[in-house]
Amino acid sequence: MATEILMPALSPTMEEGTLAKWLVKEGDTVSSGDILAEIETDKATMEFEAVDEGTIGKILVEEGTEGVKVNQPIAVLLEEGEDASAADDVSSGAAEPAAAPEGDTDTREAKAPAAAAQPADPPKADASPDYPEGTETKTMTVREALNSAIAEEMERDENVFIMGEEVAEYQGAYKITQGLLDRFGDKRVIDTPITEHGFAGIGVGAAFGGLRPIVEFMTFNFAMQAMDQIINSAAKTLYMSGGQMGCPMVFRGPNGAAARVGAQHSQDYAAWYASVPGLKVVMPYSAADYKGLFKSAVRDPNPVIFLENEILYGRSFEVPVLDDFTIPFGKAKIARSGSDVTIVSWGIGMSYALEAAEKLAGEGVEAEVIDLRTLRPLDYATVIESVKKTNRCVTVEEGWPVASLSNHLSAYIMENAFDWLDAPVLNCTGKDVPMPYAANLERHALITTDEVVEAVKKVTYR
Amino acid sequence: MATKKAGAKPNVSAEELLHYYREMLLIRRFEEKAGQLYGMGLIGGFCHLYIGQEAVVVGLEAAADEGDKRVTSYRDHGHMLACGMDPKGVMAELTGREGGYSKGKGGSMHMFSKEKHFYGGHGIVAAQVPIGAGLALADKYLGNDRVTFTYFGDGAANQGQVYETYNMAQLWDLPVVFVIENNQYAMGTSVKRSTKSPSLWERGAAYGIKGEEVDGMDVLAVKAAGEKAVEHCRAGDGPYILEVKTYRYRGHSMSDPAKYRTREEVQKMRDERDPIESVRTMLLDGKHASEDDLKSIDKEVKDQVNEAAEFSKESPEPAMEELWTDIYAKEIPQGEAV
Numbered sequence: 001m002a003t004e005i006l007m008p009a010l011s012p013t014m015e016e017g018t019l020a021k022w023l024v025k026e027g028d029t030v031s032s033g034d035i036l037a038e039i040e041t042d043k044a045t046m047e048f049e050a051v052d053e054g055t056i057g058k059i060l061v062e063e064g065t066e067g068v069k070v071n072q073p074i075a076v077l078l079e080e081g082e083d084a085s086a087a088d089d090v091s092s093g094a095a096e097p098a099a100a101p102e103g104d105t106d107t108r109e110a111k112a113p114a115a116a117a118q119p120a121d122p123p124k125a126d127a128s129p130d131y132p133e134g135t136e137t138k139t140m141t142v143r144e145a146l147n148s149a150i151a152e153e154m155e156r157d158e159n160v161f162i163m164g165e166e167v168a169e170y171q172g173a174y175k176i177t178q179g180l181l182d183r184f185g186d187k188r189v190i191d192t193p194i195t196e197h198g199f200a201g202i203g204v205g206a207a208f209g210g211l212r213p214i215v216e217f218m219t220f221n222f223a224m225q226a227m228d229q230i231i232n233s234a235a236k237t238l239y240m241s242g243g244q245m246g247c248p249m250v251f252r253g254p255n256g257a258a259a260r261v262g263a264q265h266s267q268d269y270a271a272w273y274a275s276v277p278g279l280k281v282v283m284p285y286s287a288a289d290y291k292g293l294f295k296s297a298v299r300d301p302n303p304v305i306f307l308e309n310e311i312l313y314g315r316s317f318e319v320p321v322l323d324d325f326t327i328p329f330g331k332a333k334i335a336r337s338g339s340d341v342t343i344v345s346w347g348i349g350m351s352y353a354l355e356a357a358e359k360l361a362g363e364g365v366e367a368e369v370i371d372l373r374t375l376r377p378l379d380y381a382t383v384i385e386s387v388k389k390t391n392r393c394v395t396v397e398e399g400w401p402v403a404s405l406s407n408h409l410s411a412y413i414m415e416n417a418f419d420w421l422d423a424p425v426l427n428c429t430g431k432d433v434p435m436p437y438a439a440n441l442e443r444h445a446l447i448t449t450d451e452v453v454e455a456v457k458k459v460t461y462r
Numbered sequence: 463m464a465t466k467k468a469g470a471k472p473n474v475s476a477e478e479l480l481h482y483y484r485e486m487l488l489i490r491r492f493e494e495k496a497g498q499l500y501g502m503g504l505i506g507g508f509c510h511l512y513i514g515q516e517a518v519v520v521g522l523e524a525a526a527d528e529g530d531k532r533v534t535s536y537r538d539h540g541h542m543l544a545c546g547m548d549p550k551g552v553m554a555e556l557t558g559r560e561g562g563y564s565k566g567k568g569g570s571m572h573m574f575s576k577e578k579h580f581y582g583g584h585g586i587v588a589a590q591v592p593i594g595a596g597l598a599l600a601d602k603y604l605g606n607d608r609v610t611f612t613y614f615g616d617g618a619a620n621q622g623q624v625y626e627t628y629n630m631a632q633l634w635d636l637p638v639v640f641v642i643e644n645n646q647y648a649m650g651t652s653v654k655r656s657t658k659s660p661s662l663w664e665r666g667a668a669y670g671i672k673g674e675e676v677d678g679m680d681v682l683a684v685k686a687a688g689e690k691a692v693e694h695c696r697a698g699d700g701p702y703i704l705e706v707k708t709y710r711y712r713g714h715s716m717s718d719p720a721k722y723r724t725r726e727e728v729q730k731m732r733d734e735r736d737p738i739e740s741v742r743t744m745l746l747d748g749k750h751a752s753e754d755d756l757k758s759i760d761k762e763v764k765d766q767v768n769e770a771a772e773f774s775k776e777s778p779e780p781a782m783e784e785l786w787t788d789i790y791a792k793e794i795p796q797g798e799a800v
Contacts (some may be wrong), residue, residue, distance in 0.1 A: 008501030011717035012508065032494060033711065033732065035725065044719030049712075051498045070503055161603070187603065193633070198592050198626025205596015208581050209531070211603060232586050233593060240572035242565035243788035245581070277789050301791040 002057055002082055004073040005036065008048055014041045018066045019074060023047075028056045036075070037063070054079050125382040127334065130292060130320075130327050137288075137318040145287035145319050146176050146308070149294035150214065152324070154184055157212060160298055163190040163199060164216030164253075173218045174254060174313055200226030200251070204233045207249040212298060217253035220269050220307065234303035235278030250297045252306035255283070256348060256398050257435055257446060259311065266435035266442075268399035270347065271408075273305040274375040280329055281375040283307040285350035287317035289373055292327030300329070309348045330377035334386070338366035341456050342386040344409060345396035346372040349447065352428070353396045356452035365460060375405060383409065384417050391422040392459040396452055401429040423459035428452050474682060476750035479741055482524070482681045484759050486516035486738045489540040491767045492549055493712075496539065496556055499771060500716050505556045508585075509570050512540035514711035517737035518643050519544040521684025522611055522704075525692050529606070533581040533594045534613035536571035537643075537710075541613065545578045549766060553774035561777030565784055588614055588621035591640070595631045595701075598638035609695045613641045617648025619662045628669040628701070637695035639688070640666070640703045643678070645710040650722035663705035673703025679735040709735065 007017065018040040024030060031053040039048050057078040061068055068074065140148075154160045161184075166173045168181040168191040181189045192199040196217060203215040217223040223230065230251060238246035257266035273281045280302050284290045290308070297304040319325075335350065336357050345353040350371050357367040368386050372378060387393050393413055395406035406427035413425050431445045493511040500509050512519075515537075523544045526532075534541045542552050547563065555562025556570050563573040571585040581597060584590040594612025601608040618624060619642055631638055642662050646653055659665060663673035672694065676687040684706060691702040709731045713720055745751040 006502060009503045009716075010501070012506060014717075041717065043717050044721075046713075046717070046719050047725075049497075051494050051501075159603075190634075193626075193629060195626040195629065197623045198630055201589065201592025201623060202596040202599055202627070202630060205533075205581075205593035205598075206600045206603070207596070208593065209597040209600025209604075211600045228586055228589060229592065233584070233589055237574070237582070238791055239788045240564055240568040241574040241582075241788075242563065242567050243791075244564070244574050245576055246791045248791070280790070301793055 002076050002078050003052065003054075005050075005075040005077055007061075007068045007070050007072045007074050008039070009070045010039060010041045010046045010048070011043045014043075014070060016067050016069045017041045019061050019063055019068050020045060022059060022063045024056050026056050026059055030054065030056060030077075050077075052077060055082075057082070123381045125379070125385045126331055127382075130288065130333070131322060131325060136321040138321050139316050140287045140291075140319045141314055141316050142287045142290050142308075143174070143176060143313040145291040145317075146294060147178060147180075149291045150177065151180060151183065153295055153298040154180070154188060157298075158188075159210065160212040160214065161188040161190065162214040162216060163192055163203060165192055165194055165218050167191060167216050172216075174310060176308075176313070177216070196222050196225040197229065200229040201233065203249055203251075204229050204247055207234070207247045207303075208237070208245060213249040214298065215249065215251050217251065219258075219265060219310075220253050220255040221265050221267055223251065223253070223269070230279075230303070230305070231276055235276050238302070239278060246301060247303045248301045250294075250304045250306055252294075252297075253308060254310040254313070255307035256309055257311075257430075257442075260437060260439065260442060262437045263434035268397070268430065270307060270375055270397070271399050271403060271405045273307070274378075274405055276376075278303070279376060280304045281307065282329065282373065283347040283375055284373055285312065285347055285371055287315070288319045288325075289327060289333070289371070291319055292325050293329070293373060295324070295326045296329060299326070307347065312348055327373070329374045330379055331373070332379035332382040333371045333373055334368060334382065335371045336367065336369040338368035338390070340366045340390055341368070341392040341394060341460055342383070342390045343367050343369045343394050343396060343452065343456070344372065344383055345369070346375060347398065349396040349398055352447050352449045352452050355449040356396075356456065359449065359453050360456055363462075365456060365462070367456060380412060380416070383413065387413055387417045388420045391420055392456075393421075393425045394428060394452065394455045394459060395425065396428045396447060398430050398447060401427060401432050404429055423461070426455040426459055428455050476745070476748070478524075479745050479748075479750055480759070482517075482520055483738065483741045483745060483756070484763060485520045485523075485544060486681065486741065487760065487763045488549070488766065489513075489516045489520070489543050490738060491763050492543060492553070492770065493539060495767050495771050496553065497712070497716070499553075499557065499774070504775065505570070506558065507569060508536065508715050509556065510537040510715050511712040512537055512710070514731065514736075515643060515645055515678065515708045516540060517681040517684055518641070518678045518706050518708050519613075521681040522639075522641060522688040524681075524685040525688030526609070526611065527692075529579065529608050530692075531579040531581060531594075531597050531601070531608060531610040532613065533590045533597060533610065534583065535587065535590060535615060535618065536583070536585045537615070538571065538573065538583045542573060542575070542578075542580055542583075545575075545580050547573075547575050547578050547580060549770035550773040553770040554777045557774040557777070558779065559774060559777035560780045560784075561773060565788075566780040567784060567788065588618035588623050590614060591618065591621075591624045592627045594640075595627045595636050595638050598631070598636040598701075599634065602634070602636060607696050608637065609692050610638045611641055612638050613643055615648065616642060616644040616646065616653050616662060617651070617656070619644075619665075620648075620656060625665070625669070628666060628671055631701040632669045632671050635698060635700035637698075638701045639691045639695060640671075640673075640701060642703065642705040643708055644705055645708045647710065647714070647722065649714040650718070652722065661705060663703045666703040671701050671703055673705065676704050676706045678706035678708030679737045679740070681737055681741060
């Protein structure tokens with residue numbers, strides 16, 4: 001049967017093109033792969049090849065014709081034994097060109113899950129304690145809490161292993177992995193060469209292959225070299241595979257400013273990672289949260305970014321003495337109750353938030369301080385409920401101000417609690433500069449407690 | 463009919479040759495059909511065809527055992543068909559339909575099959591290379607003797623992460639076969655215009671990795687080299703590099719202006735080195751099959767591809783709800799650990 005040769009789409013954006021030149025004429029025999037014509041697209045002049053074999057029965061569009069629509073018949077191909085009259089039959093009854101159905105003609109509105117956009121009915125805040133009252137606690141540093149969390153998870157599941165620079169024989173550049181090599185051996189505590197892009201990708205492959213890798217970046221500044229593997233390979237695979245395979249693993253390491261290490265070693269990546277669907281992002285403050293959230297991170301079936309802080313490593317907190325203490329993701333903690341203003345923070349920002357709250361209490365302002373703890377999923381409900389109670393909000397974030405999480409929170413609060421606000425939401429963030437080295441400049445580039453106090457006074461009109 | 467007949471190369475049965483013929487032809491017809499559907503607007507975006515390179519995956523799959531893994535770049539349709547994935551599911555993914563391997567959410571470059579140990583389909587040049595080594599690390603860790611075939615092109619061979627991976631794969635003796643599919647052009651840049659290295663596989667020597675060059679237009683040569691590489695890996699001797707010299711007849715993707723090489727160069731390859739034609743000649747000359755036998759295989763393959771194309775048109779577009787699914791897993795999506 002004679003078939004029509006249609007004007008092909010030769011690029012993802014092409015809708016029409018110019019039939020620049022025919023390289024065959026009526027009566028020519030063609031086979032698969034032969035060049036039929038040259039077609040000028042929006043991108044380039046391209047050769048158009050035959051797919052089927054046969055004889056060119058009729059040319060329907062003369063060369064030099066501009067604006068030939070994709071899928072318009074341009075010639076008729078005759079099969080073996082057909083004569084030219086068959087070409088007329090086809091071209092007179094030119095069929096409607098096949099077109100891909102358009103997705104956006106669907107009138108059904110795509111429904112976003114509650115946390116992603118604006119929930120009609122926001123979930124209620126979960127204010128339950130992380131562990132029962134009266135549980136015995138022990139004073140531990142963040143470093144000790146993290147070390148014990150890693151060890152407990154490696155003990156629990158033999159497919160959990162840790163890899164990174166200096167995690168084994170050196171005992172960890174920041175001593176987070178101290179003692180793990182002796183305890184678990186070099187099969188499970190793996191020193192890598194200095195090669196972030198490569199070992200992040202190997203970690204992703206190991207997760208695809210059934211293991212539960214913990215990949216340590218000596219600091220998250222170096223993870224920029226591995227960003228492609230984290231975002232494109234780890235975060236997106238579950239979606240791209242239609243749910244068939246995902247990437248259960250943890251990327252962890254210190255994030256944000258340390259002290260006096262200059263611009264390339266002092267950046268907070270919270271907002272970067274928190275913007276990526278497919279990642280879970282955790283940024284704890286207290287030792288108990290480090291422990292409980294890290295154990296949850298290892299067990300989570302998704303890629304988790306666990307953002308630590310070098311300055312916090314040595315700080316001590318009370319940690320519950322429990323056999324298996326975990327904290328679920330997406331549950332903020334009210335670190336201090338108050339009724340005059342809500343201060344929202346996470347990670348090291350909590351130091352400034354809590355210090356400011358203490359100072360403000362001395363001046364008769366009772367601040368409610370919320371520690372988000374996980375940035376994706378984010379506990380919007382706890383924030384909104386608090387703002388509806390206090391009617392004012394200040395955010396505290398170490399990272400840069402532009403496109404920050406603070407910006408996102410402000411927008412979210414405005415959209416969901418506008419009528420409850422008595423003042424604009426103010427963002428206290430790091431300054432919009434690369435981190436300077438000089439001690440006085442560095443101090444000023446970071447957030448200060450006084451700035452938080454000042455912001456609270458502004459929103460409480462004092 | 464595993465009997466050897468005179469005329470075939472040593473140790474190749476008629477059955478085996480017919481298998482290669484059918485597998486390579488399936489890829490070619492599938493890709494031709496994909497090109498056609500693209501032209502009709504049924505396939506969108508990027509679509510990278512494998513026509514001309516069929517002997518590479520078919521030869522290497524013949525060297526693989528059950529449970530061995532494979533991972534590749536975005537020119538991935540051939541790899542999926544060769545490892546036994548269903549042409550219907552692959553084609554329906556190309557058309558972005560519910561019946562596709564990724565429910566229409568991945569597209570040409572992003573498909574996976576846990577069942578067939580196919581780990582993608584990766585759209586970022588060379589990103590699959592450390593992933594392949596990671597899959598091999600998992601196998602070594604789990605103590606099975608599986609091997610991972612990690613495919614990448616001559617273009618990817620200039621990416622830094624390839625060499626980061628070589629270093630660690632050799633350091634840790636990972637059972638991974640690095641397959642450089644050297645089709646001589648990275649998009650439109652020929653190998654000669656991108657490196658002064660006389661060969662790509664020899665770069666492995668800097669890390670202590672053995673390898674060799676293979677004629678990628680000869681399926682039997684590819685299979686033999688693949689067997690050697692697999693044996694090396696399974697023996698615990700670490701990675702192995704195969705630089706398979708091949709040729710892509712079509713453009714890099716569908717929107718390729720074809721200005722970087724001559725039509726004569728392409729035609730010469732098709733006429734003189736076509737991998738399917740040479741197996742066909744072997745079959746006929748060796749009297750393993752008659753013209754009619756081959757014609758009936760051609761018809762079966764054509765029917766199979768047409769069936770896939772029909773399925774890919776009839777399968778509905780994914781439901782709108784799918785926009786919001788598979789972003790996070792609720793439980794471990796990997797059943798692979800043994």
